Amino acid sequence: MINRNKLKTGGDRVSELTAGRLAVYLRCLNLLDTDGTKTVSSKVLAEQFHLNAAQIRKDLAYFGEFGVRGVGYYIKELKSHLRQILGLDRKVHVAIFGAGNLGMALADYPGFRQEGFVIVGLFDTAHSKVGHRSRGGVRIFDLADFRKMARKERISIAVLAVPAAAAQGVVNMVVGCGVRAIMNFSPGSLKVPSGVKLKNVDVTVSMASLSFFLTQGNTDG
Amino acid sequence: MINRNKLKTGGDRVSELTAGRLAVYLRCLNLLDTDGTKTVSSKVLAEQFHLNAAQIRKDLAYFGEFGVRGVGYYIKELKSHLRQILGLDRKVHVAIFGAGNLGMALADYPGFRQEGFVIVGLFDTAHSKVGHRSRGGVRIFDLADFRKMARKERISIAVLAVPAAAAQGVVNMVVGCGVRAIMNFSPGSLKVPSGVKLKNVDVTVSMASLSFFLTQGNTDG
DNA sequence: TTTTGTGAACTAGTTCACAGCT
DNA sequence: AGCTGTGAACTAGTTCACAAAA
Known part of the structure; x- marks a missing residue:
């Protein structure tokens, strides 16, 4: 376990497009979580919500290494990361x-x-x-x-x-x-x-x- | 007077961004028209509404040669072109x-x-x-x-x-x-x-x- | 094997800069 | 002189493709 909690914060500047997509990912994860799904790969996420797998990975990887190779992303964990990134972990x-x-x-x-x-x-x-x-x-x-x-x-x-x-x-x-x-x-x-x-x-x-x-x-x- | 009414219609495909900007230009022109302005250059339009002059020219030029060199665009004329392009010339x-x-x-x-x-x-x-x-x-x-x-x-x-x-x-x-x-x-x-x-x-x-x-x-x- | 994370390649969009028209 | 229309240069955004990790 290397680079956990990279959490680039003031970094390179993230585009409006990326910010919007992060919000969309969070919503997708909420849906999967409600269905009881535990993990999801970028491929499955992309297919289910008509997104691009590489883009999902790139967007997420910018903020930290949230995924597990060979497995995908743990939904609850990723949700919590996204909420923090989006500032939705507080009111x-x-x-x-x-x-x-x-x-x-x-x-x-x-x-x-x-x-x-x-x-x-x-x-x-x-x-x-x-x-x-x-x-x-x-x-x-x-x-x-x-x-x-x-x-x-x-x-x-x-x-x-x-x-x-x-x-x-x-x-x-x-x-x-x-x-x-x-x-x-x-x-x-x-x-x-x-x-x-x-x-x-x-x-x-x-x-x-x-x-x-x-x-x-x-x-x- | 050469290329009037070029009116590319099925052409190269115009992006969503461009379509949105055309609508914005129309709104700006409406404002200027209400103020009684007769002509406007891409430069003035850009400065007044914080847009980019070259982009305005490029967006418009795609649909026809609506401007007059040395003068700019006749507002009423351009409005009517934009309304037609946007399909707002009818209900x-x-x-x-x-x-x-x-x-x-x-x-x-x-x-x-x-x-x-x-x-x-x-x-x-x-x-x-x-x-x-x-x-x-x-x-x-x-x-x-x-x-x-x-x-x-x-x-x-x-x-x-x-x-x-x-x-x-x-x-x-x-x-x-x-x-x-x-x-x-x-x-x-x-x-x-x-x-x-x-x-x-x-x-x-x-x-x-x-x-x-x-x-x-x-x-x- | 599966899937991430990421450089490299590609595509789209914007801005520059200037020839050419009025 | 002034301003358009536009190729060329540049910048941003997306997708590919693969080495490295689990």
Whole structure:
């Protein structure tokens, strides 16, 4: 047993693509674990979830020697490594900005709770909404109260579900409060200082890109 | 005036990245057009929206010679070209599957309506929901009625906001009804036959990937 | 034997840099 | 002079293929 717990941390820089795949691997492992499977090889994992075996190995090997030659990976062990790598071994506190339809839907989205995310609250400027709760019970706070709550509640991720025109203002505010990761659902590109990670989820762009492929695929009308 | 209306259509195959950028360019042009700007150079467009000028030119040049040397691009003209390339010069009919929080929020999302998308309806299996409408007025239909509505309503895009366990079933059904583009919001990877375009929007993965970057960025605890 | 971990080969995507048009 | 369109150079990402370990 040589190189266990290599755990490169600040290293060469891992791409967004790799980070996303690590999350996907974790989900696949969760499924296999629920089925009672004990070990899995990169080949089987790849076949079952339509991934590439070499890529799985390379992605994992970057963080340590988690596999056993001739056997594969011990699922429970690898899950725990992945959770640590992804920072999901502790509770991750999340604030959602904008208590409109989308913000409320996200607040109650069961997928978040499953992987260790804690939705601390919804934040909005509309006085009529403040003090109420989402159907799932997430409280709606005044946006102005975020500043004092941010540190106390240890908010590490901000989710933006506000109108495009308000988005940059909210970004500036949350960055000022020490938030270093933002997931943006509003259209249009935002500026963040370096050291802050911004992830855009732009449904309009995704939709237009689907329409593009439909259009390109058809040679007829 | 040489090569106008090159309009490569089945050509070399354009990547997903390019398709997304085309949609972004269109949005930027819309903004400039609203401001009353008449022409724009790739350089100015790039600076204003933090893009790369050479990439803009290359992306556009692939579809035709839309620019004028020494001048740039005529905004209205380029907008119209991009709309045609993206298939947004006609109404695109969309069906949303799953009338839960997320499906309802998507149905009422103003961004869709803006770019020529028409939300034909929400489809769900829950009898208690069928016959009702979203707050924005989108009707909820029985999932079983999709088969007969699909062709008549010319549905070309299916949006999936159903639980993971139900997703593959819905995919199979809509593909059987002739739908060739699917936007999937549920977690887990789905299988589609070749010729069908699937776009995954996996918020859990995006969130985990943010958490990853937070974890990697901090050398301390 | 099986399967990992990994250099090398390959493929895709981006940016540079400049000839050529307006 | 200014800006496009594009080959060439470069960078990033993926897959292959195999030596080494269990």
